[in-house]
Amino acid sequence: MNNVNASPLKKKKGGNLNTNYLVVIIAIVILLIAIIVGSLVFDNFFKLGTFTNLLINNAHIGISAVGMTLVIITGGIDLSVGAVVAIVTMICAYGSADPASTFGGLGLDPVVCMIISLVYGILIGAAMGCLIQFFDFPPFIATLAGMFFSRGSCYILSTQAITVERGNLIDTLGAWRLKFFTPEGGGFSVGTGEVDGKVIGNLSIPVFMFIVVVIIGILISQYTKFGRTVYAIGGNEQSAYLMGLPVKRTKVLVYTLNGLCSALAGIAFTFFMRSGSGLLCVGMEMDVIASVVIGGTLLTGGVGYVFGTVFGVLTLGLIQTFVTYASLNSWYTKIFVGVLLLFFIGLQRIIVNIADSKKVKVAG
Amino acid sequence: MSNNKAPANAIKSKKKLNLNTQFIAGLVALALILLFNLIYEPGFFRISIVEGKLYGSIIDIINRCVPTMIISMGMTLVIATGGVDISVGAVAAISGAMVVSLIGYNFDSATGVTTTNMNMYLAILIALIVSTICGAWNGLLVSRLGIQPMVATLILMTAGRGIAQLITDGQIPRVYTEDFSFIAQGSIFAVPTGIYIALAVVLIVYAFTKLTAFGMLCESVGINASASRYSGINAKNIKLICYTICGLCAGIAGIHIASTVQGADANNAGLNIEMDAILAVVLGGTSMAGGKFYIWGTAVGALIIQALTTTIYSLGVPPEIIYVVKSLVVVIVVMLQSNLIKNLFKKIGSKSKKSSAAASV
Numbered sequence: 001m002n003n004v005n006a007s008p009l010k011k012k013k014g015g016n017l018n019t020n021y022l023v024v025i026i027a028i029v030i031l032l033i034a035i036i037v038g039s040l041v042f043d044n045f046f047k048l049g050t051f052t053n054l055l056i057n058n059a060h061i062g063i064s065a066v067g068m069t070l071v072i073i074t075g076g077i078d079l080s081v082g083a084v085v086a087i088v089t090m091i092c093a094y095g096s097a098d099p100a101s102t103f104g105g106l107g108l109d110p111v112v113c114m115i116i117s118l119v120y121g122i123l124i125g126a127a128m129g130c131l132i133q134f135f136d137f138p139p140f141i142a143t144l145a146g147m148f149f150s151r152g153s154c155y156i157l158s159t160q161a162i163t164v165e166r167g168n169l170i171d172t173l174g175a176w177r178l179k180f181f182t183p184e185g186g187g188f189s190v191g192t193g194e195v196d197g198k199v200i201g202n203l204s205i206p207v208f209m210f211i212v213v214v215i216i217g218i219l220i221s222q223y224t225k226f227g228r229t230v231y232a233i234g235g236n237e238q239s240a241y242l243m244g245l246p247v248k249r250t251k252v253l254v255y256t257l258n259g260l261c262s263a264l265a266g267i268a269f270t271f272f273m274r275s276g277s278g279l280l281c282v283g284m285e286m287d288v289i290a291s292v293v294i295g296g297t298l299l300t301g302g303v304g305y306v307f308g309t310v311f312g313v314l315t316l317g318l319i320q321t322f323v324t325y326a327s328l329n330s331w332y333t334k335i336f337v338g339v340l341l342l343f344f345i346g347l348q349r350i351i352v353n354i355a356d357s358k359k360v361k362v363a364g
Numbered sequence: 365m366s367n368n369k370a371p372a373n374a375i376k377s378k379k380k381l382n383l384n385t386q387f388i389a390g391l392v393a394l395a396l397i398l399l400f401n402l403i404y405e406p407g408f409f410r411i412s413i414v415e416g417k418l419y420g421s422i423i424d425i426i427n428r429c430v431p432t433m434i435i436s437m438g439m440t441l442v443i444a445t446g447g448v449d450i451s452v453g454a455v456a457a458i459s460g461a462m463v464v465s466l467i468g469y470n471f472d473s474a475t476g477v478t479t480t481n482m483n484m485y486l487a488i489l490i491a492l493i494v495s496t497i498c499g500a501w502n503g504l505l506v507s508r509l510g511i512q513p514m515v516a517t518l519i520l521m522t523a524g525r526g527i528a529q530l531i532t533d534g535q536i537p538r539v540y541t542e543d544f545s546f547i548a549q550g551s552i553f554a555v556p557t558g559i560y561i562a563l564a565v566v567l568i569v570y571a572f573t574k575l576t577a578f579g580m581l582c583e584s585v586g587i588n589a590s591a592s593r594y595s596g597i598n599a600k601n602i603k604l605i606c607y608t609i610c611g612l613c614a615g616i617a618g619i620h621i622a623s624t625v626q627g628a629d630a631n632n633a634g635l636n637i638e639m640d641a642i643l644a645v646v647l648g649g650t651s652m653a654g655g656k657f658y659i660w661g662t663a664v665g666a667l668i669i670q671a672l673t674t675t676i677y678s679l680g681v682p683p684e685i686i687y688v689v690k691s692l693v694v695v696i697v698v699m700l701q702s703n704l705i706k707n708l709f710k711k712i713g714s715k716s717k718k719s720s721a722a723a724s725v
Binding site (some may be wrong): 144148299 | 510519522646652
């Protein structure tokens with residue numbers, strides 16, 4: 001009797017895991033196919049520089065996407081990320097600017113500005129989490145309010161676009177590159193600063209931030225109690241609550257964590273742009289959500305991997321690279337991203353349907 | 365069976381409370397904003413007729429909120445079925461791009477002759493058909509493929525502006541004909557034409573939902589889609605129709621926006637209007653979870669948003685700060701709708717009832 005009961009459960013779990021992984025595997029395969037097609041179609045595509053640039057240009061989206069993955073796994077959504085990134089660029093650029101300059105900044109230490117940014121991210125995330133958890137706000141509306149608040153606050157600081165001065169710590173860190181180069185005698189070498197040889201690719205600090213955030217994200221989501229609770233809430237919030245899991249605390253924490261990720265993404269973006277403006281990253285949240293979806297996370301919650309999101313981010317970035325290489329007009333990027341989204345969402349739908357029909361069979 | 369009856373009653377009483385608190389809260393909020401304006405600027409309610417056209421802050425508020433109001437009508441139906449459509453801004457951009465590109469205004473500076481490629485009414489008809497197809501596409505994804513509404517409409521939201529730019533070829537085409545600018549800027553009996561369009565859309569949607577069974581069917585699908593299906597309602601088709609209407613509304617708004625600026629800016633036409641429309645619906649008392657919806661509440665919601673914006677402009681602070689104010693208003697209004705506050709109201713209500721009952725005895 002025990003055996004009979006246990007086997008369908010086991011089977012079901014196995015089946016689910018397989019289909020969950022399948023979407024991620026498909027994301028990886030699509031990325032590989034895209035890279036192969038790119039190498040065949042465009043000359044000069046398959047080289048280290050293309051891929052390091054891909055990382056440099058998309059690091060901030062990647063950092064934010066890690067937090068968004070967790071939020072979406074709980075079945076929520078966060079529209080505030082683009083606006084939080086914008087306000088963080090403003091806090092960093094305006095806060096550290098010299099009061100005597102044309103922008104009239106605050107003249108704070110850049111490190112203090114970054115700490116304020118992180119605190120802002122945590123606070124706005126926690127505030128949205130509390131609205132969602134304790135006041136029954138739909139996540140869409142609560143984070144929309146967070147988005148409006150952050151975007152508006154940018155303009156309270158300043159309505160101008162502010163360039164970070166040369167020599168500022170942010171400027172120095174932003175300009176820093178880890179360079180891969182071929183020394184004059186040939187071969188391969190890694191170095192920083194002025195290198196003698198032909199530079200074939202480089203990595204910036206945001207890229208390393210991205211890598212660290214991804215590793216922490218994978219560890220948190222897969223190997224901690226918190227991570228398992230996140231999945232449980234996405235699967236069925238009621239059941240998670242009845243199981244005695246700390247649903248309330250976890251949900252608030254997930255949004256707080258995402259706020260922190262958005263603030264980190266903002267700092268990364270400040271390094272990348274070396275300027276701040278309230279107009280930056282309008283609509284970035286949709287890019288982030290799209291890359292999470294392409295990475296195999298279901299928007300219904302309960303299914304998805306931070307690992308898959310990385311490939312979603314890279315696939316999305318690669319489309320941009322393609323459009324640049326093919327010297328198409330920029331609007332084709334949007335259309336291609338839309339088509340890709342349609343493909344992935346359709347695919348996920350089919351997989352979920354197959355999994356459901358299997359479940360019915362097992363149950364029957 | 366008796367089990368079924370109890371929650372139905374509970375829902376009914378809850379919804380009744382909704383109407384009372386939310387719709388009145390909306391009206392009070394609007395009145396407060398207008399009152400603030402009146403105190404700040406005594407001439408706020410003054411309406412004058414210049415060149416056979418009504419002018420004044422109140423007219424301005426109503427006139428400027430026309431696109432949001434039109435879109436929020438379609439959005440109300442979509443949200444009533446438990447969905448959401450975030451592609452309306454992009455659909456509005458497509459519709460505007462379509463109509464302006466089709467009209468194809470040419471001005472020969474040598475001869476001073478203007479020519480157009482297509483009759484304006486035909487162009488408008490085609491643009492409306494295209495936007496209806498966009499809405500139907502969303503509806504098909506949601507109802508037939510069972511994709512989550514937000515994701516399904518995310519596709520068109522991402523691709524839509526690309527498509528609009530494709531139509532305009534990345535340019536901002538212009539149309540300066542009098543007929544075309546009449547749609548948004550003209551006036552009939554001194555009242556701006558846009559107001560007639562908005563009023564017509566509101567009335568048609570109201571009639572369509574309240575005089576036929578359609579509104580009730582929407583609510584039933586929104587409250588419980590599978591229960592509606594078991595009771596013989598074609599939930600899929602109801603959803604499809606709602607999204608299609610939403611697309612059509614977005615198309616009408618897109619043409620209005622194009623007429624206002626006498627051109628089609630694929631990047632900025634109707635930018636963030638989906639957020640405003642959703643806000644208007646929520647401010648009007650319709651729950652994002654679906655179910656009972658309030659057409660007039662939505663109309664008041666759209667007016668609140670525009671009145672806020674106009675107030676900020678007239679205060680002379682940087683207009684971008686409107687975002688902060690909007691966020692605070694949303695938080696306050698939605699908080700009033702939350703169960704925590706509702707229960708508090710209920711407690712107060714039952715207490716006063718008890719005390720009044722005691723007094724009558």
